[in-house]
Amino acid sequence: MKKAERAELVRERLAELYPDPPIPLNHSNPFTLLVAVLLSAQCTDERVNQVTPKLFLLARSAKKMCEVPVEVILEIIRPCGLSPQKSKAIAGLSRILVDEHDGKVPADFEALERLPGVGHKTASVVMAQAFGVPAFPVDTHIHRLAQRWGLTSGKNVKQTEADLKKLFPESCWNDLHLQIIFYGREHCSARGCDGTKCELCRACYPNRKKPPTIKKA
Numbered sequence: 001m002k003k004a005e006r007a008e009l010v011r012e013r014l015a016e017l018y019p020d021p022p023i024p025l026n027h028s029n030p031f032t033l034l035v036a037v038l039l040s041a042q043c044t045d046e047r048v049n050q051v052t053p054k055l056f057l058l059a060r061s062a063k064k065m066c067e068v069p070v071e072v073i074l075e076i077i078r079p080c081g082l083s084p085q086k087s088k089a090i091a092g093l094s095r096i097l098v099d100e101h102d103g104k105v106p107a108d109f110e111a112l113e114r115l116p117g118v119g120h121k122t123a124s125v126v127m128a129q130a131f132g133v134p135a136f137p138v139d140t141h142i143h144r145l146a147q148r149w150g151l152t153s154g155k156n157v158k159q160t161e162a163d164l165k166k167l168f169p170e171s172c173w174n175d176l177h178l179q180i181i182f183y184g185r186e187h188c189s190a191r192g193c194d195g196t197k198c199e200l201c202r203a204c205y206p207n208r209k210k211p212p213t214i215k216k217a
């Protein structure tokens, strides 16, 4: 099977399984989404969703967040891990949004990636989920699955993102990102899997006998 055929198979099956994938992080506007995505680094979405109601009760906008002492932010977000760095980033980006962007989250990759604590993946999630701009945020899980399905041989998330963007139409990037995440959570958490256990791998590689080699991100 050619790579383009595997991509079409994956796209069709994931669309059947997850026709309308929800955004996993609770939020009410671009600012609260940005903060939630930042908090989700090395933390589960479930844990972030437990923590954010308390934080967003104090501040749902950059302007309000500037009034919350960084120590208070730190204490609330502690369960998410990396709380010293994350609390400083939330306070710092809120100040920049107020000073340079009229308190609003900019719908602009470069401006987002200049904010503290915001890398390309976080910016991509915000662009896709807050502003509906086609993006393909690739984390280590998507990187791994894309390799197992033979959609990339990328050595890192940047290459994998470029390969996936070439393979799939722009119109499905935002949903596909979420669909792959949901599939990975439900079916592909087993690191030691030999790549023959579930239907998508079997459909992509019916003759696979040994585990695929996975390049770490």
Ligand code: SF4
Binding pocket: 148, 187, 188, 189, 190, 193, 194, 195, 196, 197, 198, 199, 200, 201, 202
């Ligand atoms: S067969 Fe294994 S590697 Fe492939 S999607 Fe299923 S769990 Fe993941």
